[in-house]
Amino acid sequence: MISAHDNKAPADLAVIKEQILGKYPPKVARKRAKQILINEALENETPEITANVRTIPGIITMRGCTYAGCKGVIMGPTRDIVNITHGPIGCGFYSWLTRRNQTDASAPDAENYMTYCFSTDMQDKDIIFGGEKKLELAIQEAYDIFHPKGICIFATCPVGLIGDDIHAVALKMKNKLGDCNVFAFSCEGYKGVSQSAGHHIANNQVFRHLVGLNDENKPGEYKINLLGEYNIGGDGFEIDRILKKCGITNIATFSGNSSYDQFASAHTADLNAVMCHRSINYVADMLEVKYGIPWVKINFIGAEATAKSLRKIAKYFDDPILTERVEAVIAEEMPAVAEVANQVRPRTEGKTAMLFVGGSRAHHYQELFKELGMKTISAGYEFAHRDDYEGRHVLPGLKVDADSRNIEEIEVSPDETRYNPRKSEEDMEALVSSGLDFKQYEGMIPDMEKNTVVIDDLNQYEAEKMVELMKPDIFCAGIKEKFSIQKLGIPMKQLHSYDSGGPYAGFRGAVNFYNEIDRLVNSKVWGYLKAPWQENPELSATYVWE
C-alpha cells in the first residue's frame, strides 16, 4: 500500500534535486543531473546512473588520484615490500602512514616497512634530464640498507610526462639484485578519473609479478582469499579472528595486513571471497580464469551480513563439519551483538544517515545502520562504477570512454600447470541451483529504500545542500568532509579511516559501531552550539543592583 506520505516524497526529492542543480552553470547542471538519481526502487528495474566519469574542474570533489589508489590503498598495507615513490617528495609524504591500515608484524623476524616513507625526491634537474639514473640508484640504496624481498616503484605525474621508463629500470635492478623482486606501477595521478584506476593498475601488477610465485602447500582447511579488505582500524584482524574460529584458512588478504608471501601463495586458495567489489572484482575474475578458483561476493560489515557471508563460504565448501562450526560460531557471537544492539537501538531507532564514501562502503555500512534501526536516506560512491550501483548485469553494456581505455586490462588464460577447477561443472551447477551465487553483485541501488537519493562523486556544495535540505542525523564520508559537516551541528563519521575507531567489521566490529554511532548522534556537544544569551536574547526583566 502506498501512503500519502510515500506519494509526496518523490516530488519533494525532485524539488531537492532541482534546487541543487539550480546553482550550477547549465553545462555542469546537465552533467550532474545524470549523477544524481532519485531511487524509486522499482521492482528489478533500477534506473541508470552515470558513474566513473571525469570530475568537473573546480567543483571541490571528494576524489583523489590514481597514485593514491595504487600506492596508498592497494600497496600501502603490504608490510614487507619497500615501496619507493618516484617523484617529487609530496606524494610519498602524504601517503605515509595516513590511511590507518594496521599490520601485524609481531613475529620476531617480521619485516615491516609500512612505518617508512621512501622517495626519490625528484629535483628540477631530474625533471629536465630524466630521473631513471636516480631511481636506479635509489633502488640500490634501499636494497643495500634493507635487503627486502620486494621493492615496488610508483610513478607520480611528472614521471609519465618526462618519459622515465620505470619498468625497464625495475627489470634491470631485479636482474642485477637477484634475490629481490623489483617491479613498477605506472600510476601517474592524471590517469583515469579517480583512485579506481590506481586500484586496477596496482592489482594488475600484483597479479602479474607476485601471485603464483609460491606453490608450497599451505597448511589448513577450507582455504580462501579475502579480496578487497584493507584492515582499516583492524577490520581484517576481526575477520581473521572469526574465520579462524570457524576453521577457515585465509591464505591471502588483498591487501590488508598482507605480506609478500601471501600474495605469492594466493593461487593455492580454493575460494575467493570478494569484499570490496569495486577495487578488486577483476582480480577475482583473473584468478578464476588462470587458476580455476571461483569467487563469491561477501560482506563482513554488519553482524547479519557477517553471518550470511560465513554461511555462504560454508555452503561453497559443502562440508557438514564446517557448516556446523560456522553455525556454532554465529550462535556464540550473536548474543553479545544483540545485547548491545538492544541497548543502543532505543536511542538510534528512526534516525537517518547519509553515506558518501568509497567504492563499497557506502553500500556495506547501510547494513550496520539498518541494524541500528536507522534509514539511509542518501548515499553514493566516490569512485565506483555503474556495476557497483546497479549490479553486474550492466557490465556488458558499459561504455568504455577515453579515460577507461587507458587503464590496462590484462588478458589471462588458464595456467599450464596450475589451472585446476576447484569444483566440477556439475558441482558448481548444484551449488548455483541451491542458491549460491557465483560472480554476482547486485550493487547498492536495489538495496536502498524507495525515496532515497543516490549521488555519484558528491562534491562540497552538494554535501552541504543535502544536509541543509534533508537534515540527516549523521553524515559519513572522509576527512576532507568531516569538519564542514560538523560545523553545521551534524555528527560526521569518517568511513575511510574511521576517525580513530574500529574495527567495525565482523561481530565485535558491529558492537563497536553501534556504540560509536550512539556516542555520535547522542553526544551532549550538539546541545552546546548556542550560548544561553543567543538562545534567549530578550531580557525578560531589568535587574537593578542596589
Added chain:
Amino acid sequence: MLLRHTPKEISERHALTINPAKTCQPIGAMYAALGINGCMPHSHGSQGCCAYHRSALTRHYKEPISAGTSSFTEGASVFGGQANLLQAIDNIFTIYEPEVVAVHTTCLSETIGDDLPQIIDKATKEGKVPKGKHVLYANTPSYVGSHVTGFSNMVKGMARVAESTGHKNGKVNIIPGWVEPADMEEIKRLAALIGVDIILFPDTSGILNGPLSGEYKMFPEGGVTIAQLRSAGDSIGTLALGEWCSADAARFLDTNNKVPCRVLDIPIGLKATDRFVDALRIIAGVSVPEEVTHERGQLVDMISDMHQYFFQKKVALAGDPDQLIAMVEFLVSIDMWPVHVVTGTPGKAFVARIKELTADLPFEVNVKADQQADMFLLHQWVKNEPVDLLLGNTYLKYISRDEDIPMVRWGFPILDRVGHQYFPTVGYKGALRLLEKILSALLDRKDRDDPEQSFELVM
C-alpha cells in the same frame, strides 16, 4: 620496534630519501592562500594533489579546508590544462562565490609548462572572473625547494597585488611566515599593544581556528583583504619574519613598491621576540608598553626558576628552516643543547646559521639541510648520540617510542594532538607555552624514571 630496520651505521645516500623532513610546495601555497579573506585556494594539477593537501591540512587543524582542483586527465596533461583551469575558475565563482581564487601550480602543470598569468588573463577577458573579484597565482613546482618554498611563493603572489599611490598609509606590513593561526593572533596582539598599525599577510587566524556554532561558513571572517594587500604598497615598511617563508615577498615590495623591509627571525623564544618587539618600537617611534615588558619578565622568570632542568639537556630537532633557527637560538639561550638538526628544505645558509648559533657550545652540532636530511638520518644520529628530547612534527613519535625519548610536538604537521591552533608559540607568551611543554615532557620522564628513594614531590 616500529622503525626496526633503521641501522645505527650511517651509509651515505645520494638518491633515496627516507622519512622526509619536508613535503612539497603546493601545500604551503594552499595554507598561505587560506590566510586571505574570502579566498578559495585552487590546485592546478591532478585531483590527488588537492585531496592530499586538503587532507593533511584538515588533519593538522581539525577544521574544514576547502580548495578546488583542475582535475587533470591524461588529455589535459598532453594538451595543457588551460581548458580545465578556465572551467574551474568559472565553476568556483559561480558555485562557491569567493572574493578571491588563489591558484597554485603542481609538478604536473609545471612540467607541461602551463602559463598561469596568460590563462588567468583569458579567464578575465572571457568574463569568468566576476567584477570586483580577483584571481591570484603562484608557481609552485613540487620538484624545487619544499612546502616552505611554496608558502613563500604564494605570499609573494599576495605582494604582487600591492599598489603604490604615492601616499603612505602609516602602516607596517608584517609577513608572519608559516606560523599557526594562534601565532598570527599573537603577533597582532603584540603590535596592537605596542601601538603599531599593521597589515598582516597571510593571516589564518579566525579561519583555521573557528568556533562550532551550528553554522558553516566556507569563508569566515578573518584573513587579509585584497584592499589591505593593495594598500601594502603604501606602507612605511615591511617586517618579514623568517628568511625562507617571508623575505621574498618583502624584498619584492621593497623593489617594486619602494617599501623598505627588514628580515627578522620568527619571534620564537626570548631573543627573537626581543628583536621583533624592538623593531616594532623603532618603526612606530613609541616606547614599549609596560605590559609587554612585564610579559618578557615572566618568561625570564620561568627560565630562571626551572633552569636546572633545562641545563645541558640534549635535543634533536626536525622541522623547517625559519622555525629551527629561532628554536635553536632559544634552546641555546636557556642552556639546552641542540645536538642534531635536520630540515628537508635545502639551504646552505641554514646550515651556516645553525653553526653560528651553536658556535659557543662545547661540541659541533650535527646539521643537514638537503634531500637526504631526513628523519631516517636524524634517527641514526640519535642512535649514535642519544638525546634527552625530540622536537618536531608528529612523525617523530615513531623515533620517540622506539628509542624511549620524550618528545614535544612542534611544527607541521601535528596530526595526533591539539592546541597548536589555539595557543601561540611566538612572542613571550608563546615562549612560556613552549617551556611549559618542554618541562612537562622532561619532568614526566624524570618522574617515570626516578628510583623510588629519590622520587621528588617538589620540583
